Amino acid sequence: MMKTFSIGGIHPSDSKISKDCKIEVLPVPSKVFISVAQHLGAPATPIVKAGDQVKVGQVIAEPAGFISAYVHSSVSGTVKSVGPRKDLAGNNMTHIEIDVEGDEWIEGVDLTDTLVTAIPEDNKAILDKIKMCGVVGLGGATFPAHVKLCPPPGKKADCLILNGAECEPYLTSDYRIMLERSKEIVVGAAIMKQVLGGCPAVIGIEENKPEAIKAMTAAVAELQSTAKGYEGISVMTLKKKYPQGGEKQLIDAVMGRQVKSMGLPIDVGAVVQNVATSLAVYEAVQKNIPLITNVMTITGDCLPMEKQHNYKFRIGMPLSYIAEVAGGVPAEAAKIISGGPMMGKAIANMDATTVKGSSSLLYLTAEQTVRGVESACIRCGKCAEACPMGLEPFLLQKYARNSMMDELEENAIQDCIECGCCLYSCPANIPLLDIIRLAKGDVIKIIRGRGQR
Amino acid sequence: MTQTIIWTIAILTILGAALAIVLYVVAEKFKVEEDPRIDDVEKELPGANCGGCGQAGCRAFAQFCVESEDMDKCFCPVGGNDVMQKVAAVLGREVAAKEPMVAVVRCNGSCENRPRTNEYGGYQSCRVKAALYSGDTGCSFGCLGCGDCVAACQFGAISMDPATGLPVVDEEKCTACGACVKACPKAIIELRNKGRRNMRVFVSCVNKDKGAVARKACKAACIGCGKCAKVCAFDAITVENNIAYIDFAKCKLCKKCVAECPTGAIHAVNFPVIKPKPAAPAEGAAPRPAASTEGAARPVISTEGAAVVEKSVKKEE
Incomplete structure (x- = not known):
């Protein structure tokens, strides 16, 4: 008997179209823009300035707090500027712009393929x-x-x-x-x-x-x-x-x-x-290789098989550049998503660049992204059945619309993992997740504020 | 039969009298002393319970007024100076008249000025939209156009202009309660001085991007060039974070800045028209009326997912 989690869950079609595409290494573009907010927590503080020479793997931003992380240069070259640039969602974030010159790594990095199995003791x-x-x-x-x-x-x-x-x-x-x-x-x-x-x-x-x-x-x-x-x-x-x-x-x-x-x-x-x-x-x-690469999937039902890819990318590559290398944005694509279709984010700005956590460029057609017209809740309970955290989304959205914060907290809105199962299963097309996510943020703020007092 | 009726009446009378005594004793013993002036003050208030004064409602405000030493801290924006004078009279205090305020929408990103770069098809709420991304135009500071301010206004003073996709404030109905200011996730709406004969000059933009970026996203954006600050004789304009701000307390309504602004981001409203200019289409530097109805029709908002990137997104790097 195979195991799984005990409550809720849904079974969307898995659509792993690109599963047989081998990982290819993306060529380095002439310019990269490395964001200082590539992790959960405080954005890192840049420690380079325009004109500095950097090598691949060199630290260019330091953590600004306990929950923060180092950011390294993914290319070698000259830092052109450190300043605001629009991220995936179109909001300004500090990016470090680097003009690429060659591919010179920092010292002490083992770039061979040999498998090192001996684990250090300390x-x-x-x-x-x-x-x-x-x-x-x-x-x-x-x-x-x-x-x-x-x-x-x-x-x-x-x-x-x-x-x-x-x-x-x-x-x-x-x-x-x-x-x-x-x-x-x-x-x-x-x-x-x-x-x-x-x-x-x-x-x-x-x-x-x-x-x-x-x-x-x-x-x-x-x-x-x-x-x-x-x-x-x-x-x-x-x-x-x-x-x-x-x-x-x-x-x-x-x-x-x-x-x-x-x-x-x-x-x-x-x-x-x-x-x-x-x-x-x-x-x-x-x-000794810092985290400057990851693998991302370029996929979508509207892409022909030869344009499906799994790419090993470096952080800071513009998404538009990756899309171009992969064969261009298909004409049928109505929506481009970074991350999976359930929890990913629609990309508002293709000039945004890859970050450590980038996992895909997913092209969805207009048909796939249609949201039905919202109608009244018929209390079928499908969302409550689908919720893997055992919450009652139909109730939460009602409380949330009326800003009933105490009731929201009693009904554990703070446990929502924003997986989107409720929205996926709702026959009345109620934007459950949109409403719940917002109220969840408010409730968590209230809980944290209480803790500080 | 008669006896039953008599007995019933007798028992109920005795019971009633006994309970009346109990109630009287309890009421006397546990009486809550409340300042009678609270009731009097409350009668003078508009009773909208809008919360614009910062209190939970009109009753709470009345209590606050009675308890507060300093009348300057109490102000009912809905009732305005008239109501405050009456309240002061009830309390036997003096109150200085305050300048009436009005909500001002500081964005002129109409469909014509600010082309859409993607389509939003998610839940129509500015707060939801703002939580997801920067908006369906190149400007990440401007109006999102879902009308949270319209829903927040209890006085029906804000409506969306279908031609521009921007909210319009009805100055007659606006009470400056500030509900829309709180509802707007982009902090576009500001309470400003109503001004002499309702005349106002303000910067209708909140874009903090650098000039070139802002201008690329929106034709009517403030580019932070500082020309207005230089021309202002009253030191009323400050330019900070690439955005000009006019201090309404210092502004003398001379309108020099309006003519100087290269993008028409500074608006002058309710000024009497001196003479209609015969040849208007000049260098594009002509001041714009606040609620200009120009602009193309509102784009079709699709019912698709969260944010739909325009199909023809082409890279221009």
Whole structure:
């Protein structure tokens, strides 16, 4: 019996069209714009100025707080300017503009393909490296990885869960790295497992990716038989259900434990990291390569097979440049999404650049993006059935429209993970998520304000 | 039969009398002393419970007025000076007249001035739209056009102009309660001095982008060139963050800045028309009327998802 999370969830078509496209390396453009806000938390502070020479992998912005991350140059060349530029959503954010000259890396970086299996013993040094290399969670939230790997005193990790669910339709970047970089991911898992105090590690993969399961199982078996420190790593096949990749859902599926309201995964002894993060940890610790690349999917139903791609990109590349290299924006595309169709964001500005967490350029046709006309709630309860957090979206949206903050808090709106299951399942086309997301922000502000007083 | 009626009446009378005594005793014993002036003040207030004064409602405001030492802190924007004079009379105090205010929309990004770069098809609410992205034009500071201010106004003083896609304030109905100011996620609406004979001069733009960026996004944007500040003889204009701001307390309504502004971002409203200019289409530097009805028809807002990028998005790098 395959495991999955216990409540709610939906089954959208998985549409993994680009799953057989090998990862290609994108050529470096003549100019990059690197954002200083590539992670959850405070935007980093730039430490370079116009005219500075930088090399690939050089730190160009420093963290501005505990929950923040280093940002490195993804190219070598001259810094042209440091200033505001419109991001994905069209809002101004500080970007560092660099004119590319050659491809000269900083010293001490191992750019060979050799697999380094021996894990360093000093945990503190490992954490330092992860922090210095600017590794953030690549599953979507881009939470700084070193923060998650240091459980607060008194709490102990019982299990490291590697998220290979990739439950968002269309996205295939995690799938491709699980096929092509499986051993590196396992080494990364072993490193994180050691840092967390030697707890077991489980790689959770959904059943619709049999090749990935096979590749990862083989990689685990091989490393366990040839090297030390790989005990307790296993692969778990999970039933296909969205949002399996949600942190709390994955903990429920793998460990059968539930994180309580406003709690953290570490409260139940779990640490969840994406497989792409694991790869970034491997590169940071074993190869000294900072996080300046990631894999993104270029896909969509309106794209012919030869234009579907999985690209290894560097941060700071303009999206319009990537779209052009990939064969142009198809004429049928009415909406371009960064991230999956369920939780991704529509791109308002194609001149925006890639960030650490970029995972796709998804072209949707006008037909696919049509929103039906909103009608009255018929109390069918489909949204409550679909909600993986056990909330009642129909009730929440009603309270939210009337700004009933106490009722919203009582009904745990702060637990919403914004997965969009309610909106997907609503037959009356009520913009549940739009309304709930806004009210959730207000309620969380109230709760935080109370804590400070 | 008669006896039953008599008994019933007797019992009910005794019961009623007994309970009346209980109620009287309780009422006397637990009496809450309340200043009778609160009621008197409340009678003078408009009773809209709009919250424009900063209190929870008219009753709360009345209580605040009675308890407050300083009458300058109490002001009912809806009732204005008339009501405040009456309130002061009730309380036997003096109150200085305050300048009447009016809500001013500081965006002139009509469809013609500010071309749409993408289509928004999500939930029609400015707050939702602002949380998702910067808006369906190149300007990330301007009006989003979903009408949250219209919904917030209790006095029916704001309406959307279908020709420009911008809200228009009805000066007669506006009470300057400030509900629209709070509702606007882009902080475009400002309460400004109503001005002598309703004449006002203000910068109708809040774009903080650098001049070239702002100008590219919107023809009527303030580019922060500072010409207006130089020409102003009364030191009323400051340019900060690439945006000019006219201090209404210092402005003497000379309108020199209006003529100087290269983009027509400074508006002068309610000034008497001196003479109709025969040849208007000059260098594009002509001052614009506040609620200009020029501009193309409103673009069709599709019912598609959150933000639809225009199909013909072409890179111009």
